[in-house]
Amino acid sequence: xxxxxxxxxxxxxxxxxxxxxxxxxRGGGAGDCPPELxxxxxxxxxxxxxxxxxxEGVLIAPEKTxxxxxxxxxxxxxxQEGLTLEELIESGREIRAELIREQYGxxxxx
Numbered sequence: 001x002x003x004x005x006x007x008x009x010x011x012x013x014x015x016x017x018x019x020x021x022x023x024x025x026r027g028g029g030a031g032d033c034p035p036e037l038x039x040x041x042x043x044x045x046x047x048x049x050x051x052x053x054x055x056e057g058v059l060i061a062p063e064k065t066x067x068x069x070x071x072x073x074x075x076x077x078x079x080q081e082g083l084t085l086e087e088l089i090e091s092g093r094e095i096r097a098e099l100i101r102e103q104y105g106x107x108x109x110x
Contacts, residue, residue, distance in 0.1 A: 031049070041062055042062065043062060047062065047063070048062075048063040049061060049062055049063060050062075050063050050065075050066040052066070
């Protein structure tokens with residue numbers, strides 16, 4: 001998966017045929033997106049879209065859609081394992097505290 005930053009396509013200079021044109025850009029890619037497609041997807045100039053290769057071709061989706069699906073999947077896995085988000089956060093705190101004790105030793109009280 002990679003991301004493309006959405007750029008506004010000037011509909012006066014290029015035909016609006018529903019295509020997205022990409023071009024190299026330092027540190028990432030950029031793509032021109034027709035206004036009709038931007039509106040349909042709720043995108044604005046500067047938004048990131050995820051580009052995911054699938055068996056059928058390439059899926060282009062707003063980044064927030066990909067993130068929300070990933071979070072839903074994480075929640076599903078937690079439920080299958082019988083964990084709550086709060087339990088996961090607390091276990092992370094405990095693990096982090098143990099790692100700090102191992103690395104730096106117990107703090108001296110007194």
